[in-house]
Amino acid sequence: METKVIQIRDIEKQKDDIEEAAELIRRGQVVAFPTETVYGLGGDGLNETAVAQIYEAKGRPSDNPLILHVNSMAMVRELVTLIPEKAQTVMNRFWPGPLTVILPKSEKVPKKTTGGLQSVAIRMPEHKLALALIEKAGVPIAAPSANTSGRPSPTRAEHVKEDLSGKIPMILDGGKVFVGVESTIVDFTSEIPVILRPGHISKKQLENVLGCEVLMNQGQTDKVPKAPGMKYTHYAPKANMILVLGDDNQKVVDKINEETDKEHQEGRIVGIIATDENMEFYHGDYVFSLGSRQSMDEVMLHLYGTIRQFDHTNVDVIYSEGFVGMEQEEAIMNRLMKSCGHEVIKV
Ligand code: TXA
Ligand code: MG
Helix, strand or coil, X not given: CCCEEEECCCCCCCHHHHHHHHHHHHCCCCEEEECCCCEEEEEECCCHHHHXXXXXXXXXXXXXXXXXXXXXXXXXXXXXXXXCHHHHHHHHHHCCCCEEEEEEECCCCCCCCCCCCCEEEEECCCCHHHHHHHHHHCCCEECCECCCCCCCCCCCHHHHHHHHCCCCCEEEECCCCXXXXXXXXEECCCCCCEEEECCCCCHHHHHHHHCCCXXXXXXXXXXXXXXXXXXXXXXXXXCEEEEEECCCHHHHHHHHHHHXXXXXXXXXXXXXXXXXXXXXXXXXXXXXXXXXXXXXXXXXXXXXXXXXXXXXXCCCEEEEECCCCCCCHHHHHHHHHHHCCCCEEXX
C-alpha cells in the first residue's frame, strides 16, 4: 500500500486535505495525525473493521484497548452511561488537553474498541489539526500512538513513516508535537480516581483541582494490570538500554563513564542519553541531550525522539540518566523504566 503524506501548514487553507483524511476515516480506513502529546493512528472508533485495521497496522495485541478522541461533550455523552462529578471537574479544567478519562461505556462502543472491557477511555486533544479532523469525520476517533507496538511513540511525522510506511493509506504531517509523552490516564470507574498512566498532567495538579486524594497505579503491582497496555514491553530502542539512577548527579555521571570505559574495552559502541548540564563530561561515542534538567517539559518533549535517534547510529548499548525528586518525574521515569526493560543500576 502506498502511504500518502500530506503536510498541513494552514488548517483553514487546507480544508480539502483534512476532508480527504476525514473521508478515509468515515469509510472505515485509518489515518495518522498529530495530537499535542504524540502522533495517533486514527480510525472510526465505532466501526469494528476500522478498529481491526488499527490493531493490524501497529501489530498490537487486540486485548489492549484504544482511546476515543472527541471534540465535544455531546460526543462524550453518547459513549458513556455515566459522568461522575469528579470526572466532569477534571474534564472542565484540563480539556482540551493531555488527559484521558476512563468511564463506563455505553452500548454504542464496540467491545473491540475497549479490548472487551466495560469501560472506555476518552480524551479531547488540544491540537487544532486533531480537533478539525474529528469535527470533519463526525465520529469519535480511536487512536493509539502511531508507532509499531513496542517502539517509542512518534513525536514527528518522520517517526510515523519509519514504523508505518506502506501499512496505512495516509499520514497528516502537522509538524512536531508540543507535549511529547502520552496523556495522563485517570480511571473514574471507582470512587477514588486512579492514575493508570502518568503524563504531563501530574498527580499533584489533579489533586489540587479535585480537592481529594488521587491514587497512582502504574500497573506493575497488579497481576491483572488495570491499563492493559502497561503490561507490554514499550518504548524500546533497538540497542540494549540501561538506566543509571541516583540522587547525586556527579556519582551518576561517574558511574556511566565507568560503565562506558568497560564497554569500550569489550569493543562495544556506547550511546548516552544525557542532559545539557552533564553532556560534555561523558566518554560515550554518541551523546544526545534531552535538554536541561531544569525543565521537565523540555525533557518530556525530547524523550522519544532521542531514543529513536539511536536507531540511526551503530551503538551496541545505551546508558541513560534518570530523574529523581522532581515534579512530573513520574511521567518520564515511567517511560524510561519501560524503555530499558527495568534494567537499572543504582548509585
Ligand atoms: O496521548 C495519548 O493518549 C495518545 C494520543 C494519540 O492521544 N494515545 C495513546 O494511546 O497513548 P495508546 O493506545 O498508545 O495508549 C492507550 C492506553 C493503553 O495503555 C491502554 O491499555 C489504556 O490506554 N486503556 C485504553 N482503554 C482503557 C480502559 N477502558 N481501561 C483501562 N485502560 C485503558
Ligand atoms: Mg502507545
